[in-house]
Every structure is written in structure tokens, then in C-alpha cells.
Amino acid sequence: MRVTLEEISVRKAGRALVHDLTLQAYSGEVLGLIGPNGSGKSTALRCLYRAVRPSSGRVWLDDTDLTALPLRESARMIAAVTQDNGADLDFTVFEAVAMGRFPHPRESRDTGESVEALCRAAMRRTDTAHLAERGLLSLSGGERQRVMIARALVQQPSVLVLDEPTNHLDVRHQVELLSYLRGCGLTVLVALHDLNLAAACCDRIAVFHGGSVVEAGEPSEVLTPSAVRRVFGVTPSVGTHPGTGVVQLHYTLDPESTEGKHL
């Protein structure tokens, strides 16, 4: 499924959080969203999973205007793993994962064999099966994040939206998640702060700056030292991974490598 954000603006309290933002993720690709804090990545993703209504512009799923779809229907197509994911209620892990079926018709969410099998498979994939009977509130940050990913998989969406999904994950679970995203065949939009993980995982990267997308392209096209300096104020040295040829950025802690200082 193709996702298009077309000239989206979001205004709150008299201020544009994003403006004239256009972004497209093609069917089956992994699109990375990168950019400094506050550049509008989460706001753009919220427009897609309908937590925020754009002040102007449109969101399209293939050729369908998102606002023409009932919420439950778009929730069957788009699953979101977000930073504000409602994991503060004390359901068990299994219950939380099974909630991923809510947008689906009742017959396919009754806790029959197939839904249970779906939940168990998603929990195995996210390494959370052993936590099934634990309360969400008792989990570590990374365990909880993996449960939220399991819940999104159980939704069986066409589009997967993830806002900083590697937060809290140890390196093994980061690698497992991102390699899953690469191979899952869904249209994936993922906001990432780690530019090397973005380069390794994403087919294309959209660079956010000041509330709009200033560049989009393959990782090697957008992750150049000058572009990174322009957007982030840090000058990396750029190489390639010896095994995969994927672009890699290296930073020094030399104060001269950053523009201005905040700390």
C-alpha cells in the first residue's frame, strides 16, 4: 500500500508544527524519517495514524483519502508503535497483544484458536512469549516496547508506523527488529535517531528540518557530511560498512565538529 502525505500543515497554539510537508512511502518499502529533535517527525506520523488532524493537506492510502475511511477501517490498515502507546494500564502482556485485533471484526478477534496462535507467533517473533502472563507495568522499557511491536504485528496491517522503536532496545533486539522490518514486505515508516541504523535498515530516508522534509533519497544520497552538518550541526566522517557497503557515519567528540554548543 502506498502512503502519501500531501502538503500537510499542522498548527497548534498559533504555531506550525509541520508545514507544507510532502512525503511518500511506496508499497513494500522501508522509509526512514530522520531529523533533529522537534523537526516534525512524530507529528507527521501522527497525521498518518490519525492521532492528529492536519490543519491542511491530505493523507492518501493508495488513491483513498484517509479522512474518507472510518477510523476502524484505517486502523486495520495502519498499525502504530509510538512513544505514547498506552502501555501504562496493567493488562497482562497477552491481553495487550490481543488488543491488536480490536480493529478487526468480532468473529476474527474472539479468543479462538487462530487469534491465540497469531498472538503467540507475534510474541515469539518479538521475544516476549515468556512474558505472556506478566503485567505490563512490571516490564522493563525494552520488554514493553517489544510487546507494543507484537501488538502491532497482530493487527496484520499493510502499513507499519514506528516512532523511535529502538528506544530502550538492547543491540540484539535492535538488530532483530530492524532486520524484520527490512524483510516484512509491509510499507514501513520509521522515525529513527540513529543514522547508522537508518542507513542499514531503510530503502529511502526522508530528512526533516524545521517542520518539513528537506531531502529524501537513498541513504548514501542523503547521509553526506554536508547534509548532516546542515541539518544536525554536526560534521561526521562518512565511510561504508566493509561487509555490506552500507554508508556509515562516524562522529568525534571534538567540540570543533559541532556548530554552536548547547551543553
Ligand SMILES: Nc1ncnc2c1ncn2[C@@H]1O[C@H](COP(=O)(O)OP(=O)(O)OP(=O)(O)O)[C@@H](O)[C@H]1O
Ligand atoms: N500538542 C502540541 N502543542 C504544541 N506544540 C507541539 C505539540 N506537539 C508537538 N509540538 C511541537 O511541535 C514540534 C515538532 O514536534 P515533533 O514531536 O513532531 O518532533 P520530532 O521531530 O518527532 O522530535 P523528537 O526527535 O524530539 O521526537 C516540536 O517543537 C514540539 O514541541
